[in-house]
Structure formats: C-alpha cells, structure tokens
Amino acid sequence: MLNVLIIGVGQCGNRILDAINKEAFGGSTRLSKYYSRQKFPSRVETLAINTAVNDLKELRFTSANDRFHVPNLHGVGANRTVGKQGFWNNQDMIMDEIEKRGDFDIAFVITSASGGTGSSFSPLLIHELKNQYKNISVIGIMVLPFREEGSIYLQNAAFSMRDMMEVETDGLILVDNQYLKRASGDIATAYDNINNMVAQRILFLIEALDNEMLSVTDLGDFKTVMRGGMGMGTIGFYQADKKTPSLASAIDNSLKPSNLLYPSNVYEEAARAMIIIQGSKKYLDVDVITTVVEKLSSNIGHVFKGIVVKKGLPKVLSVFTLEQAPELEQMYALAAQAIQEEKNRKNRSKKQLDDAFAYIEDLEEIY
Amino acid sequence: MRLIYLAVLVLLIAPVMAGSGDDDGETTSREFSLRVDEGVKIGEYRVELINVVSVMDGLIEVKVWKRVSEFEDWRVMEDHRDSNFDEGADRGGLTLTVVEIFDDDTIRMRAEYRDDYGYPRKYTTERGLAPKNLPELIVEKKFDRTDISVNDEVKVTVTVKNVGNDTARNVLIFETPPLSQFRYLAGYPPKIKSQLAPKESDFAVYSMVAVTEGEVLVPALVVSYADAKGNIASVSSSSFTINIKPKRKPNLDLIVEPVPPIEHGGTGVINVTVLNNGEASAYRVEIKGETTPADGGIEVTKGSLGKTYFEIAPGASENYSATVKGSRSGNYTATIKANYQSDEVIMQKEVSFEIIVLERPYKYLYFVLVLPVLLVAFWIFRRYKEYKY
Numbered sequence: 001m002l003n004v005l006i007i008g009v010g011q012c013g014n015r016i017l018d019a020i021n022k023e024a025f026g027g028s029t030r031l032s033k034y035y036s037r038q039k040f041p042s043r044v045e046t047l048a049i050n051t052a053v054n055d056l057k058e059l060r061f062t063s064a065n066d067r068f069h070v071p072n073l074h075g076v077g078a079n080r081t082v083g084k085q086g087f088w089n090n091q092d093m094i095m096d097e098i099e100k101r102g103d104f105d106i107a108f109v110i111t112s113a114s115g116g117t118g119s120s121f122s123p124l125l126i127h128e129l130k131n132q133y134k135n136i137s138v139i140g141i142m143v144l145p146f147r148e149e150g151s152i153y154l155q156n157a158a159f160s161m162r163d164m165m166e167v168e169t170d171g172l173i174l175v176d177n178q179y180l181k182r183a184s185g186d187i188a189t190a191y192d193n194i195n196n197m198v199a200q201r202i203l204f205l206i207e208a209l210d211n212e213m214l215s216v217t218d219l220g221d222f223k224t225v226m227r228g229g230m231g232m233g234t235i236g237f238y239q240a241d242k243k244t245p246s247l248a249s250a251i252d253n254s255l256k257p258s259n260l261l262y263p264s265n266v267y268e269e270a271a272r273a274m275i276i277i278q279g280s281k282k283y284l285d286v287d288v289i290t291t292v293v294e295k296l297s298s299n300i301g302h303v304f305k306g307i308v309v310k311k312g313l314p315k316v317l318s319v320f321t322l323e324q325a326p327e328l329e330q331m332y333a334l335a336a337q338a339i340q341e342e343k344n345r346k347n348r349s350k351k352q353l354d355d356a357f358a359y360i361e362d363l364e365e366i367y
Numbered sequence: 368m369r370l371i372y373l374a375v376l377v378l379l380i381a382p383v384m385a386g387s388g389d390d391d392g393e394t395t396s397r398e399f400s401l402r403v404d405e406g407v408k409i410g411e412y413r414v415e416l417i418n419v420v421s422v423m424d425g426l427i428e429v430k431v432w433k434r435v436s437e438f439e440d441w442r443v444m445e446d447h448r449d450s451n452f453d454e455g456a457d458r459g460g461l462t463l464t465v466v467e468i469f470d471d472d473t474i475r476m477r478a479e480y481r482d483d484y485g486y487p488r489k490y491t492t493e494r495g496l497a498p499k500n501l502p503e504l505i506v507e508k509k510f511d512r513t514d515i516s517v518n519d520e521v522k523v524t525v526t527v528k529n530v531g532n533d534t535a536r537n538v539l540i541f542e543t544p545p546l547s548q549f550r551y552l553a554g555y556p557p558k559i560k561s562q563l564a565p566k567e568s569d570f571a572v573y574s575m576v577a578v579t580e581g582e583v584l585v586p587a588l589v590v591s592y593a594d595a596k597g598n599i600a601s602v603s604s605s606s607f608t609i610n611i612k613p614k615r616k617p618n619l620d621l622i623v624e625p626v627p628p629i630e631h632g633g634t635g636v637i638n639v640t641v642l643n644n645g646e647a648s649a650y651r652v653e654i655k656g657e658t659t660p661a662d663g664g665i666e667v668t669k670g671s672l673g674k675t676y677f678e679i680a681p682g683a684s685e686n687y688s689a690t691v692k693g694s695r696s697g698n699y700t701a702t703i704k705a706n707y708q709s710d711e712v713i714m715q716k717e718v719s720f721e722i723i724v725l726e727r728p729y730k731y732l733y734f735v736l737v738l739p740v741l742l743v744a745f746w747i748f749r750r751y752k753e754y755k756y
Contacts, residue, residue, distance in 0.1 A: 033754055034747050057756050064756045 002042035002210040002219065005098070005107040006202070009125065010118025011055040012143050013110040014048040014062070015191070019199035021046060021061035033061055041207035045101035049094060049125075051075050051086055051117045068097050076116035078152050080159065083120025095128055106137045106209075106219060108202065109169075111160075114145035114153035119160035127167040137170040137223050141198065144176045144262075144331065151338035158335035161328075171226025171321065174234050174262040179327075198261065201235045204317045208276040208306055217274055217306030225319055228301060229271025232328075233321035234262035240279075240314045247283050247314045251275060251292045254316035263327050266320060270300040273320035278308040394456045396479040399487050403472050404495025410484030411435065412453070412461050415492045419471045427465055427474055449479075456480050501594050503531030504538070504563065508588045508604040516612040516646065518710075520576050521549070525557045525604075527590050528568035535563045535592040537599075540571070543586045548611060549575035563592075577611045584608050617681065617709045618645030619652065621718040623701075629693040631727040634668060637691060639703060641676070642684040649707040649714075652676040656689070656703040658722065664695030665722060672703060679707075693724030 008017025024038035046066050050056050051073035059067060070090045076083040087094070109126055111118035126138050142164060145153040164172055175198055181190045209219050226233065238254035240246065253259055254275070255266045264270070275293055277284065284307055297303045300320070399407055406415035411434045420426035425446035432439040433453065444450050446465040453460030462479040469475070478487060504527055511522040525542075529535045542556050554573030563569060584606060591601040622640040629635040643649050656672020658665050669690035676685055693699075699722045706715050 034750050059756065060754065063753045065753075067756045 002106065002206065003102065003104045004040075004042050004044045004206055005101060005104040006044060006046045007098070007107065007109045007125065008046070008048045008062075009109060009111045009121045010050060010115045011052065012112030012115055013118045013122070014050055014055055014059055014067075016110045016141070016143070016195045016198050017046055017048050018059040018062050019192075019195035020202055021066075023196070023199040023203055025061060030060060041203065042210040044206065045104070047098060047101065049097075049117075049121065051083070068094065070094070070117075076120065078114075078116040078156060080116065080120035080156055083116050084124060086117075087121045087124045091124075091128065094125070095132060098129070099132075104133060104136055106139065106222075107133070108139050108141055110141040110143075110198075112143045112145065113157035113160050114143075114149065115156065119156045123160060123163035123167045126164065126169050130168065137219065137226075139226060140164050140169045140172045141202070142172055142174055143194070143198075144174060144178065146178050146181065147331070147334055151342045154331070154335040154338045155342070158332050158339075165231060169231070170223055172232035173226075173319075174232055174325075174328075176262045176327070179263045180261065197237070201237050201261070201317060204237065204278075204315070205235070205276070205319065208278070208308055208317065211308050217276060217304045221274060221304040221306075222319065224302075225272045225274045225304060226321055227272075229321040229323040230325060231321065232325070233270075233319065234260050234264060236260045236266070236316075236318040236320075238316050240283075242313065245283060245313050247277070247279070247285055248288050248292055250314045250316045251277065251289070251318075254318045255296070262325075264322060264325070266318070267296070267299040269322050269324050269326075270320040271323040272301045272303070273318060274304040274306070276306040276308065276317045276319075277314060278310050278312070278316075279314035280311050281309050283314045284309060393482045394479055395482040396456075396477055397487050398466060398475060398477045399489070400469075400473060400475050401489075404492050406490050406492045407478070407487040408490060409461065409478055409480050409487045412480070412484070414461070414463060414476075414478065414487075415494075416474060416476075417441075417494070419468060419474065422468050422471060425465065425468055427468065429463070431461060431463070498532060500533040501531050502529055502533045502535035502563070502565070502592060502600075504529055504535050504590055504592055504600075504602045506588060506590045506602050506604045508585070510585075510609065513609065514612070515577050515609060517577050517580050517614040519611075519615070520552070520574055522572055522574045523557075524570055524572050525559070525588055526568060526570040527559055527563065529563040529565055532565050533595055534565065535594070537561060537591070537593045538563055539591050541589040541591065543588075546575075546583060546585070548577060548579050548581065548583045550578050551575045580611045580613045582608060582610050614710075615646035615681075616712075617643050617647045617649035617679070617707060617714070619649050619679065619705050619707055619714075619716045620644050621654075621703050621705055621716055623703065623718060623720050626720065626722050628723040628725050629665075629691070630725050631696050632692070632694060634690050634692045635722065636688055637672065637701065637722075638686065638688045639672075639674075640684055640686050641674075641679060641705065643679040643681050645709075646681050647709050648681060649679045649709060650677065652679055652685075652705060652707040654703060654705045656701060658691075658699050658701045660697075660699070662695065664697055665691050665693050665699045665724060668692045672701065691722065693722070696724045696726045698723055 006017060006020060008014045024040050025032040025036045046062060048056060048059060048062050048067045051070045052075035053069045056067045056069055070086055073086050076086060107129055109122050111122040113119055122140060126140060129136060129138050142161060145157055177194060180194045209222055236254040236259045238250050238259050240250040257263055273296060277289060289305060293303050293305045401416040403416050403418060406413050413432050415430045417428040417430055420428055420443060426443055428443050430441050431452045438453050440452050442450060444465050446468055449462050449464045451460060451462050456462040456479040459481060464477045466475040466477050507526045509524045515521055538559060538561050540557055540559060545551050552574045557571030557573050559569040559571050587603040587606040589601055589603045591599060593599045620642040622642060624638040626635050626637055652675060654674045667689050670688055672689050674687045679685055700719055701722055702717060702719045704717045706713060
C-alpha cells in the first residue's frame with residue numbers, strides 16, 4: 001500500500017486539501033462528514049498548514065488534528081520574506097507535526113504560487129521534507145494566480161515557482177486559475193470548481209498508483225514522468241458519458257486543453273506522459289488504447305499507460321510534463337513588468353516624500 | 368142570625384156524631400202469610416206467630432197484644448176456626464182465623480178488623496231477631512302452594528268450622544273424584560269428625576303430586592250436616608283454578624370474574640361461581656377446567672379449575688378459586704365445563720374466558736430506542752469536535 005502525505009499550505013493549499021478530504025467522504029453534501037468515513041485509496045495523511053487561523057477555521061472536511069496553525073502569526077500579508085522567516089522560526093514544530101504522521105512514499109505539497117504563506121513556506125517545506133525523508137518523492141502542486149490579481153501576487157508567483165524548482169522538487173504540477181476561470185462564472189464558483197477538479201484528479205492518481213492494473217503504472221513511472229522536460233507539468237482528465245462512451249475519444253478528450261489544469265498543447269509541448277484509463281472491461285479495448293498511446297508517443301517522448309478495470313464508464317487521467325511552457329514565460333514577463341512598475345511607483349513615492357521633506361531640511365522645531 | 372147559629376152548631380156537632388159512630392164502624396178482613404217469629408201490625412194490634420204446634424193437628428201458637436195498653440193474649444189456635452181477640456172485630460178488636468198451615472214454619476191467616484185499622488204490615492218479632500240455636504259450617508279447601516310444577520307435591524288442607532250456636536251433626540265431606548292431573552299419595556279422601564260443636568273446627572290433609580302440566584279447575588268441596596231437628600244443610604268451598612307449570616329444571620350458571628392480565632412470571636386468581644338459576648336442584652355437579660394452548664405457558668399452582676358438588680339447590684351458589692401462574696406471554700383461553708344431573712337427565716354448561724399473560728417487562732427496553740439516538744448524537748458530536756477548529 002502506498003503511503004501518501006498531502007500537505008496544503010496557505011489558504012489556497014488548505015482549500016484544495018479540504019476539497020480532497022471532501023472528495024474522500026464521497027463529496028456529496030456538506031453533512032457527509034457526519035455519516036460517512038473517508039475512503040482514501042491508499043494510506044493517506046493530510047495536513048493543512050497556515051499562518052492565518054481564520055483560513056484554517058474555514059475548512060469543513062479536514063479534521064482539527066490535521067490543521068496546523070503556525071504560532072504567533074496572523075498571516076504574512078503576501079510578504080514572502082515574512083513568510084520565510086515564519087517558517088524558519090517554526091520549522092521544528094512543523095516538521096514534528098509531519099513526523100507524527102509516519103513515513104511516506106510520496107508527498108504532495110499543494111500551494112498557491114502567489115499567496116504569502118503558501119508561496120514562502122512551500123519551497124522551504126519541500127526542502128526540509130527532502131532532507132528528512134530521503135527516499136520520499138515530493139510533488140508540488142502549484143496554483144498560478146489570476147493575472148489581474150495584482151503585482152505582488154504575480155511577483156510572488158514568479159519567485160516562488162523559481163524557488164520550488166531550486167529546491168529540487170520531484171515535479172511540479174501546475175494549476176492555472178486564470179486558465180480555469182473561463183469554465184466558471186463568478187470567482188467563488190470558479191475557486192470551488194478548481195479545487196474540486198484538482199481534488200478529483202489527485203485522488204484518481206493516487207488510486208491508480210496503488211491499484212492492481214491490467215497494464216501496470218506505478219510510483220516509479222510517475223516519478224519518471226515528472227522528471228521529464230522542465231520538471232513541471234499538469235494533469236488532464238475526462239470521463240466518458242453514456243452518449244459517447246468511446247474509449248478513444250475519452251483519451252483524446254483528456255489531452256485536450258479544455259480538460260487540462262494548465263493550458264498546453266500536449267502533442268507539441270509535452271515531454272513525457274502517463275495515461276491511466278479506468279472503466280468496465282467491455283470498454284477497455286487494449287488495441288484502441290495502444291493505438292492512441294502510440295500516436296501520442298510518436299509526438300512526445302515516453303508515454304506510460306495504465307489500465308484499471310473498474311465498473312463504470314471510461315475515465316482517463318493524463319499526467320505529463322512540459323518541454324516548453326509559453327504561457328509560463330508570458331506570466332514571468334508580466335511579473336517582471338509588474339515588479340518594475342512596483343519599483344517605479346515606490347521610487348516615485350520616495351522622491352515625492354524626499355521633496356516634501358526638503359522643505360524642512362534646515363529647519364528645527366520651535367516651541 | 369139564627370141561621371148562622373144553626374150552621375155553627377152543625378159544624379160543632381158533626382165531628383162528635385162521626386166519633387160516636389166508631390163502635391158501629393164497618394169491618395174488613397185481610398189474608399196474609401206468616402212465618403214463625405214474624406208478626407203483623409194491624410192498627411195498634413200486633414199479631415205474632417210463636418210456633419207451629421202441629422201441622423197434622425192444625426194447631427198454632429200466636430200472641431196478640433195491643434200497643435199502649437195492657438192487652439196481651441197468648442193462644443193456641445186451631446185452623447179454620449175464628450178466634451176473637453179483645454172482644455173481636457165487631458167490638459173493635461180482632462178476629463183471626465188460620466186459613467192454612469204450610470209447614471212447621473209458615474202459615475196463612477185471615478184477620479178481620481175495623482176498616483180504619485188499615486192494611487196489615489209485617490215485621491220480625493223480637494224473638495225472631497234473637498239468635499237461633501242452629502249449626503252453621505264454613506268450609507275451606509286450600510293448597511299449600513300456588514306455584515306448582517310437574518312433580519311437585521301439593522298438600523291440600525280441608526278445614527271445616529262450625530260458626531253456628533248449635534252442634535252440627537252427621538258432618539260429611541263430599542270431595543270430587545280424584546283429579547287426573549294429580550297422583551294422590553295419602554289422606555285421600557279427606558275425613559273429619561261427624562259432629563262439630565259450636566266454634567269447633569276440624570281439618571283433613573291429603574297430599575298429591577302434579578303429573579301433567581296445564582290449567583286445572585279445582586272444584587268446590589261440599590260438606591253436609593244436620594241440626595238438632597235433623598234438618599240437613601250443606602255448604603261448599605270455593606272452586607279455584609291453578610296452573611301446573613312444566614317440570615322444574617336446574618340451570619347452572621358458571622360465572623368467572625374477569626382475570627386481570629397476569630405479569631410474566633406472576634400469578635392471577637380465577638374466581639368461579641357456580642349458581643343454580645333453575646327451579647330444581649342440580650345433582651352430581653362435576654366441573655372440569657382446561658387452558659389452551661396447552662404449551663405450559665400457564666399453570667395452576669393453587670387450587671384447581673375443576674370441582675365437584677353433590678347438590679346445588681335452586682338459587683344456591685358455590686364458589687371456588689384457582690391460582691394460575693403465567694410463565695410464557697400470550698393469550699390463553701380457559702374453558703370450564705360443568706356436567707350435572709336432574710331426574711336422570713344429564714345437562715352441561717360451559718364457559719370460556721381469556722387469560723392474558725403479559726410480555727416480560729424489559730425495564731431498560733427504552734434504551735434500545737434511546738441508545739441509537741445517543742450513539743448517533745455522540746457520533747455527530749464527536750465528528751463535530753473532530754472537525755471543529
């Protein structure tokens with residue numbers, strides 16, 4: 001059995017973690033936690049870490065024991081420097097909390113790239129996890145902000161993503177709020193939908209990695225995929241319906257940009273991929289799967305395929321790493337522009353203040 | 368004026384002349400019958416027949432007296448001979464003649480007297496008003512019961528009493544032939560003393576048994592007797608009707624007091640009353656009882672549901688009780704049967720009643736209901752605490 005640790009850091013990470021816990025309850029109603037038990041496919045331990053206690057209080061499906069408030073902090077105000085200091089000050093306490101949950105084969109650290117706590121804590125946390133648990137694979141799940149959310153968020157996203165790559169994470173799965181927002185109406189609904197989508201895919205992935213398959217993919221394959229390309233990728237998912245139960249179209253749909261968590265053209269930008277197909281045996285035509293996978297392999301690098309026989313219509317999860325990410329580059333450009341503008345604004349303000357103070361430069365207070 | 372004096376003189380003299388002519392008034396005769404101790408009033412005279420001395424000889428004894436005078440004359444008269452009293456009718460007295468003597472008691476007489484004495488008027492003499500020395504019997508025939516059914520024994524009492532002031536002689540009872548509706552046992556025909564002194568009574572009793580039902584007319588009983596002179600008289604009792612009912616039967620009622628529900632493992636008492644509602648005794652009463660289903664869920668621990676009695680008289684009742692223990696819950700039916708006899712006829716009565724043995728009271732049974740609620744509440748609270756931060 002796979003031992004999995006899922007850590008949600010910061011408000012965004014906490015909420016996605018809560019969505020995962022809700023999904024484990026069956027994900028039906030808000031009251032499901034009162035009459036149901038969580039059914040994780042493997043031994044899964046969860047932990048929500050935050051510096052803002054109010055964010056922790058908002059969680060509904062994460063047990064109190066799985067919520068850790070970093071003491072003496074009331075949020076870091078989107079300031080990664082403050083956040084990093086807060087982590088270092090409480091590092092032992094945080095690691096002890098994780099250590100209570102035993103040993104793990106893989107850890108997912110879910111965080112927003114733009115926030116304060118998540119973006120500052122997550123790279124340091126991953127670094128510590130890699131140090132403390134030598135054989136553990138740590139996968140970061142990083143949520144990119146709406147581009148119009150503000151310059152600080154863009155700046156945080158840019159620097160935190162770089163930090164994540166520098167701490168040698170075993171892979172970074174990108175989730176782009178800006179991209180996923182198009183599928184939802186208002187912001188609140190969009191957040192909920194994004195959180196649920198991520199939760200559903202993560203649990204599917206864990207189940208697939210810890211299942212007896214007709215065609216085997218395992219944690220090792222997953223690691224290999226995540227190490228490909230830029231070391232960052234995303235996840236696609238598609239569930240066939242009764243009208244179009246075709247397996248080939250389901251696999252194709254899972255690779256389409258509309259079903260990815262981060263905008264990408266898989267056939268042109270992916271480096272490695274893993275396709276996990278689940279469904280009733282009558283839908284699982286190996287020839288069709290092989291044909292589709294071969295087609296994908298001819299365009300990108302290696303493609304692992306896993307087939308899970310489970311009653312129901314076909315579900316396809318595609319995990320792949322990117323060889324190139326134009327969207328990311330655009331975001332960094334925006335971030336650089338935002339930083340420059342922020343710097344200019346600050347300089348202007350400072351100059352204005354200096355000019356103002358110049359009026360009283362040689363004067364003294366007289367009483 | 369002379370004429371006026373003459374008229375006044377005539378008016379004064381006329382009544383005097385009329386009064387002085389009484390002695391020379393016209394007489395009349397009238398005939399009438401008389402009984403001994405009867406009399407007739409003729410003017411101021413009273414003529415009373417004292418006795419018929421001899422019918423054969425035509426002799427009677429009369430008494431003639433005049434009111435408001437000292438005249439009184441006792442005389443034996445011979446029939447068909449005129450007898451003058453107080454100087455006879457021609458001189459203002461009476462002339463009596465016995466026309467005929469009918470019997471010892473009654474005669475016919477003719478009286479001659481002055482016309483202005485009017486018609487003779489009869490009366491009863493003081494002697495006639497005085498009580499006579501004659502026997503007088505009253506007789507009564509009486510049944511000792513009026514509610515008679517077939518096979519009932521009836522005692523008939525015949526009572527004869529002399530309420531006269533002379534001894535009744537040759538007293539004889541004439542009872543009707545035996546009634547077919549009865550079988551006569553003893554004392555029939557009834558007999559009493561042949562002579563009964565004044566105020567003396569005698570009675571006779573005989574018994575009989577009613578054999579057929581229906582209405583029976585009990586005829587009058589006749590008693591004949593004679594007085595001192597040998598005169599024979601008779602008297603009879605009243606006739607009456609009786610109704611002989613059908614044969615009396617016993618009728619047993621088995622009355623069971625309602626048995627309250629018995630607690631599981633508890634006991635209950637069954638009280639049975641055997642009441643004879645009938646009109647005859649019930650003999651050899653044998654009562655048996657049983658409970659169904661006979662699964663041992665209910666058992667008699669004290670007393671018995673059965674009982675025997677040799678006789679239960681009409682209107683009488685017997686009581687007995689039994690204690691039962693309910694060891695298994697359920698509804699049980701107890702049946703009590705009574706067999707009894709009357710005149711070799713066997714009769715039967717049966718009564719059934721329900722005995723309920725309650726379910727075992729599980730005092731803490733409500734925990735079964737409350738516990739899940741508590742568990743759910745505890746579970747919800749635990750979950751709430753688990754997820755409350």
